[in-house]
Amino acid sequence: MSLCLACGFCCDGTLFNRVPLAEGDDPSLRVALKVLDGQHHGVQPCPALDGTACRVYAQRPLTCRRYRCLLLEAHESHEVSLEGAKQVVEETRALRAALAEAMGTADSGESVDRARARSTSLSEPARQALTRLERALAFHFLGQRSQRR
Numbered sequence: 001m002s003l004c005l006a007c008g009f010c011c012d013g014t015l016f017n018r019v020p021l022a023e024g025d026d027p028s029l030r031v032a033l034k035v036l037d038g039q040h041h042g043v044q045p046c047p048a049l050d051g052t053a054c055r056v057y058a059q060r061p062l063t064c065r066r067y068r069c070l071l072l073e074a075h076e077s078h079e080v081s082l083e084g085a086k087q088v089v090e091e092t093r094a095l096r097a098a099l100a101e102a103m104g105t106a107d108s109g110e111s112v113d114r115a116r117a118r119s120t121s122l123s124e125p126a127r128q129a130l131t132r133l134e135r136a137l138a139f140h141f142l143g144q145r146s147q148r149r
Contacts, residue, residue: 003075003082007089008052010067013044014096015141017113022062069141088140095133102126112137 009015018034018041034041048056054064071088074080080088099115102125115122115130122130 003072003085003089005052006086007069007071008049009089009092009137009141010064010069011044011046011049011054012052014092014112015069015137017044018042019044019046019061019063025061026056026059028059071140088136092133092136092140095129095136099126099129099133102129 018036021040021042034043042061046054048054048060054060068076071080071085075082075085096112099112102123103115105114112130112133115126119127119130
């Protein structure tokens with residue numbers, strides 16, 4: 001899946017801040033866990049993420065195995081070429097970087113969750129950057145089909 005290897009947003013904290021773990025998931029993956037509402041969750045960014053590649057791909061949690069973003073589904077159904085999908089990923093990375101810059105942070109990987117958490121105290125440029133990023137994420141990566149995660 002070269003699109004997934006070019007992206008990594010589902011693992012780096014951009015799309016999700018945690019991943020629920022299922023009963024059958026490999027117990028060794030239970031690092032950096034939180035228990036929320038009685039369920040174990042892996043915290044994002046995933047500690048198994050190396051750049052945009054998963055170091056435990058063959059043993060990754062069931063939730064991760066099942067997840068398919070809208071962009072991947074569009075690519076697999078030939079609605080979007082691989083090159084077009086990678087361009088969407090790069091444009092989204094640029095939006096993330098713009099948000100981090102507007103917030104005055106160097107870490108664009110954590111900027112989405114941090115920005116959402118303090119959206120009422122953000123400057124106008126940061127609020128606008130957050131809105132642009134959230135629209136791109138909703139349009140290309142999230143939606144009704146992502147409720148499986």
